[in-house]
Amino acid sequence: MMLRNIIFLFVIILSGCNSEKQQSDKGEEISDDWSEVLKSSRGKKVTWMMWQGDPYINKYVSSYVVPNVKEKFGIDLEVVSGQGNQIVSTLIAELEAGSSSSELDMVWINGETFYQLRQIGALHGPFLEKLPNTKFIDFSNKFINKDFQQSIDGYECPWGNVQLALIYNKDMVEEPPKSLKELKTWVKDNPGQFTLSNDFTGITLLKSWMIGLSGDPELFTGEFSEEVYSKYSDKLWDYIKEIKPYLWRQGETFPANIAQMHQLFSNGELAFTMSNNDGEVDNKILQGLFPESSRAFIFNEGTIRNSHYLGIVEGSDKKEAAAVVINYLISPEAQLHKMKPSVWGDGTVLSLNELPDSLKVAFESIEERKYAPDREEIYELALEEPAPEYMIRLFEDFRQKIIEQ
């Protein structure tokens, strides 16, 4: 009898294996009437999975966004920690289990995460035209309207726009190497002080270098090309193998994430660190994390400029509340606060010309960045993000061809 019970249980459990893919479309839609949306989202709880690798971003969210959406819209915003890959694996697990409603309502994504979530149909959309504040967004900007060469199609909402910058310590590096060639010389002369993180930021640097080595950014626009990838990634690996012995710890290991790299930099173990956010150096100096002698710069070959976005989960049953939160995050008020170097220093996605004059002035009078390069200047050196496959492949090959060698 006991045995029978157990077998019975097994049958129930195994039935779990075959019921995936049955998408639940019963989740609510976002109403076209915004006042309806506001009304129905009051009192809801929204779960937002985001990368939490930076204390000041976390602080912006926890002590500015969370209380504000609570007060203004009566929404409880719960933030959970998870990078792109964790978002993907969480949502896949839910799809496979055929769960009726998702644990996550809203996600902070871009590039390859967007690509993968679209692949498995985990994103809700198009929803952009329903948000009143999208009228301010600078959709004409190619760094905003395309995410890793993919059209955003209304499935994700731009939130911030930034460019990869290198950060160096002026006390340790008199004149920073401005090109890949100069970098090679510098690294050989100063072994052990340069490296890159084995995460999104580090791979973005690799991408910039790969494009730089090709000499022709046009090659990397449009869809993924195996030919282009193999040709120029080989060049990239050759370059890295050449400097590898002169990297931090002889290139045997790399900082696992950018936070760890920042720490090595602030301790003086490294002369360089980097950031996906060109304005971060000011923010970090203000918070006392980086030495005052830190400066940011950009290679002559250019660096990747991209936007990061917010998406709504298809399986969520609080899509309207999530839309309200997103609409708030792209409001001029929230964007302005976010852009202050003392808060986060994240570039805005709004088009200043669309804004009423008073707001435009407010944006223009944000305290100047002191240590980061000029916005206009680096814009000239901005590279577009190539298709997401480049990122996925670089991640894998970096592990196989560099780390594991």
Add this chain to the structure above:
Amino acid sequence: MKVEFRNVSKVLIYSVIVFPIIWIFIFSLFTNWAFPSIFGFGEFNINIWERLLDSESLLLSGLLLSLIISLITAILSVSLGFATSEVIYKSRYKNTLLLSAYFPYVLSPVVLALLLQVYFVKAGLSGSLIGVIVALFMIVYPYSVLFFVGYWNENLINMKQLVRTLGGNKFSAWTKVVIPVSKPVISLCFFQCFIIAWFEFGLTNLLGVGKVKTLPVQIYMYIQEANPYYAAVASCLMIAPPLFLLFINRRWMSESIKFSPLR
């Protein structure tokens, strides 16, 4: 000469053991610990500790959450484990049954979580407090069974039967004799079960989808964002309850190892 060597070694071992606790505590009182200062520890700053009293504090809620999870898991595991272990102790298939208890316990919890994830999501348990407790129970309960099977003996069973012939019912046999007699062992098992649940990170993080922010999950988060000062305060909060339980259990602690299947 020999005695001295022995004492020196003892003092050395004591300091190796006690130093980390003291050091982490002191470290938690400061921020901006820049190279190369050793004990200067940068600025004295008990802000993080003060913020604990704030009702919005993530650390405080993490502490309460961890306590709730570990206490519930331990109470369930100890009570059900004690009852189950008697049956298994008496069973003809004792050893075979015990083998199956070792397995979930020795298998890495995070891999177990990975294997179970799909079922947890299906059952709507993923990302919830109850889900984390259920998952922890799957590791801690077998442990408790293993622990108590090593404790049961003929005398205890005979004593339980004696109560019946003296006129007590099943209930009073448990409440008036078996449980009071086993109090030290139950207390120890509780301590160990609490600790296993208290320590667990990988499983909680995976099945909790980051929503169940227990202290270990928070420590990991703080280390990830290079914020060692918060991590230090969270570490202090993590060390205190087990030490407190250790203090309560100190009288019969060294006996405990007798029943401990592992750890």
Add this chain to the structure above:
Amino acid sequence: MKKKILISFFLVITVVPVLAGLIYAFLYSLGITGVISKGLTFSYWKEILYSSGFFLSLFYSLIIGAITIFISFFIAYFIYPFFINGSGKGQLIMFIPLSIPPMVWAFYHYLMFSGAGFISRLSYHLGLISNPGEFPVLVNDNFGTIVILTHVVMAFPFFTLYFIRIHNSEKIDRLTTLAKNFGASDSEVSWRVRLPIIFLKSRVLLILYLVFVAGSYEVPLLLGSQSPRMITVFTLEKMQRFDLYDKPVAYGAAFLYAIVVLIIVLFSLKRSFRTDEGRV
């Protein structure tokens, strides 16, 4: 009746979930289930067995486990005699390291041994190094130095307590006296009497602990190297990779790891049960 309910409950908790998880993982790794499933394929298994680095990770984990056990065994073996007698306070102190979570130990060792950590600063003030870069790489290194250290500080106190118990239950004091009456010297007693008894009596525990260390997660996650990776880190990374086609590989790796653990546990415990029964 109560008996049957309890035993069914016990089996439902211990056997059913693990088995169900294994079956799902196995089906997934064969491409039979999952979002990207396109029907039965052995390509993922080919990858697991030949090119994924699974065996390297498994082997590396077991080696880290073995080194940890070896070191902890000898530390415990040499210090436990100091704690046999006395009030039990000495034994009590051994529980303190066991009360500190692995996550906290890992964090503490990171603060101690990283390039700008405590030991590095100490070396700086002693004039041994002039900047943090000169400090030897101990954290995240390929040898897993600090991973091993972290496990050792958690294992040796436990072993010490365990050896004290063996010492008492096997009446090693009396055997020592006996051996000395036969003319054995102190070191002969230690190597020929004490060591073999303690080793034999603790070997099942040592194997289980080895498996335990090999399956640890947070310690290698924070302190381990990126290549090779411990098996848990390897599996989790494969699972949470951007490449969706790594998921079946991760499930296959989890499956295979679980089977290896199952075999080790079965083998070592069967033997221990047999000797147990022999003693009764």
Add this chain to the structure above:
Amino acid sequence: MLKVTNISKNYSGVEVLKNISFDLQVNKTLSILGKSGGGKTTLLKIIAGLLRQDSGEILFDNINISEKAPELRKVVYLYQEPLLFPHLTVRGNLEFPLKLNKTLSKDMIKRKAEEMAEELSIADQLDKHPGQLSGGQSQRVNFGRALLASPRLLLLDEPFGNLDAQTRASMQTFYKKVEEEHQITSIFVTHDLKEALIMGDRYGFLENGKIREYSSLAEMQKDSITGLQNEINFWKELEG
């Protein structure tokens, strides 16, 4: 009167008890002689209700108690070890069965326990813990506790097996005395021939799951299987 009929018990295919039947008058003691492993303990546990027989009945004063829970049978079963509850003092142990009976007042319980301690001549040990008692003292407390449960039948499973020869002899005398004063009906199981003879009014011999009954010593002596005749011959030869 106790009447046991056709009790049988199997353990995984092995017949431990085969159709055991006997009866026992009130205030009498049945001494059962048998080697260990002969089914003695199984028989006693079945009578006490701690094990269930496969077939057969137990009647007490013509009432069938075979299906009753142990606590309702008023049969106390004593093990070889005294099994005093280690978390209670001697007083606590003595009061234990009294406290299970909810009708008694606190004072009453206290008085009864003290009287019993007086009778057992352990009044000065009342506040000690079981670990502090000698073997004989523990056994006294054990009896006292059993008597305070006011059983209709007492089952003793080699109660003196663990005592040294001297204490054992004195406990045998002590028990005889108590038994008479309290008018106890009991079954006394032992593997010691002499003890069986001293303690019993009637005698039984249990071997291979079967019982033979003898209503007198002479009857027992006749049956060579009990070894009583051999024993007597041995002593005679020694004298002669």
